[in-house]
Amino acid sequence: MPAAVTEERNRLDRAALLDAAETLFYAHGIQAVGMDRVREASGLPLKRIYRLFATKEDLVVAMLRHRDRRWRADLTAHVESVRDPRARVLAVFDWLAAWFAEPGFRGCAWINVHGELGSSSEPVLAEVRAHKRAFHDQLAAWVGATGAPVAEPVFLLAEGAIVTAAVTGDPAPARHARAAVETLLGCAPASPA
Amino acid sequence: MPAAVTEERNRLDRAALLDAAETLFYAHGIQAVGMDRVREASGLPLKRIYRLFATKEDLVVAMLRHRDRRWRADLTAHVESVRDPRARVLAVFDWLAAWFAEPGFRGCAWINVHGELGSSSEPVLAEVRAHKRAFHDQLAAWVGATGAPVAEPVFLLAEGAIVTAAVTGDPAPARHARAAVETLLGCAPASPA
DNA sequence: TGACGTTGAGAACGGACGTTCTCTATCGTA
DNA sequence: TACGATAGAGAACGTCCGTTCTCAACGTCA
Missing domain, CATH: 1.10.357.10 (Tetracycline Repressor, domain 2)
Structure with missing residues (x-):
């Protein structure tokens, strides 16, 4: 798989993830939202989330x-x-x-x-x-x-x-x-x- | 035990508990402070805390x-x-x-x-x-x-x-x-x- | 075609939480 | 002194969290 394609995919997933995280965290606070709800809202597997952001x-x-x-x-x-x-x-x-x-x-x-x-x-x-x-x-x-x-x-x-x-x-x-x-x-x- | 003595004790314990809770919750937030830390700081047994405040x-x-x-x-x-x-x-x-x-x-x-x-x-x-x-x-x-x-x-x-x-x-x-x-x-x- | 690195889906892990329960000791009363 | 209710100390319970691991499926290149 060409590196450019992977990069582009990461960029799109990052954006989707950040949008989902922003909505949830803004509405409910940080500690009240578990990573599982972020996964559910973003549609991304937990593994990919943790590859994009370590913690x-x-x-x-x-x-x-x-x-x-x-x-x-x-x-x-x-x-x-x-x-x-x-x-x-x-x-x-x-x-x-x-x-x-x-x-x-x-x-x-x-x-x-x-x-x-x-x-x-x-x-x-x-x-x-x-x-x-x-x-x-x-x-x-x-x-x-x-x-x-x-x-x-x-x-x-x-x-x-x-x-x-x-x-x-x-x-x-x-x-x-x-x-x-x-x-x-x-x-x-x-x-x- | 006379009711008046119990009442007075409850009053004092309530005050100690509220002081301890205020210090901890103000410094660290609500969710970051567990009831165990409140117990430790107030010196009151967990059972008494839950009799003074149900939740x-x-x-x-x-x-x-x-x-x-x-x-x-x-x-x-x-x-x-x-x-x-x-x-x-x-x-x-x-x-x-x-x-x-x-x-x-x-x-x-x-x-x-x-x-x-x-x-x-x-x-x-x-x-x-x-x-x-x-x-x-x-x-x-x-x-x-x-x-x-x-x-x-x-x-x-x-x-x-x-x-x-x-x-x-x-x-x-x-x-x-x-x-x-x-x-x-x-x-x-x-x-x- | 066949071996292999990578992925997705979700179970699993270790720990922390709020709350309740157990068990022993203590105290007021007879 | 003997008894029953209550209190203290902390273990236990069920749940949820952040993070990691398992394992089957898949796409890529020899």
Whole structure:
């Protein structure tokens, strides 16, 4: 069998596996989902799964990276379809509002996994921090383009809206955060610490 | 044995058990801590534990309620030692900053447990929502006393600061949130949606 | 065609979990 | 002192987990 064909098959199986793992782990948490359910959902034999990822921890890390790429690409596509810098920042919160209203929304996958596993897995913790830093830096760049020095509070409002929408099951926090961001962008306060 | 003595013993054992459970569950998560570790840490025989709480889920719910009482009482004591309404709201974020800097800080116990168990346990979910609503309402009362209609964003900034401090391990979000709250309290915007 | 490396399907393994049971010791009461 | 209910210590039970192993089927190349 040509190596190129094997490679292509691995690529497709990896994608199917990561999609199945993401759906299950996001919906139920990591420890509540056994590898057998991942096998069942992905349609891949357990042996192949373990050849693609040596341990469940490896699969979790890869799943988080997979989700990170898609999540940030979707957000960026939505936000950067807008031209005006202030409107861009507000568009972040419109995107959040739409996300919160999706069926099956269960908050931030990275915050959830951090709450569940804590610091018991160094690679997972690193992945969580990498995602949050990437989101923070991206948001800070969009806020920076408006000239208002309010990147930190805008980030905190986004994070607060995500966890609050998750816990309450109500998408309203996106509206509240958006209104506050409008105020902050318009206030031009002395630069914060 | 007089009933009163038995009652008193149960009360003391319950308190020791809830303290031990809180420490373990907060540090490592719910599913990662077996009942045997709770027994070891509390010094109580397994049989007595199961007479006080019929299932692990019952223990988790009671532990969350126990922590809720202490957490909100500590916060309230700190905040209400201040007189000026605006200073009271800012004192919330000073208290958060001190909490974030404590050794062993691992974020909000209720958000963590929600992320871990999701909606797989109805009683736990209810306890999480009850805590968040109580904190929200308390904070809204303090913000309301300043006359500024910014209860929602102040709450979201607090939540965002808690999760961000937990994930990054850095207490700085408390300062950033505090600075933003000062701005919001001073801005007097048109009342938000 | 025939030998062989690799695969798929699922059983098997070792351990951990929540919960219950056994057995002995203890204590209050007569 | 003798007895019955209760408590403590920990073994035991049934289940589930992550991971590995077995074994039959298959496709590939001499």
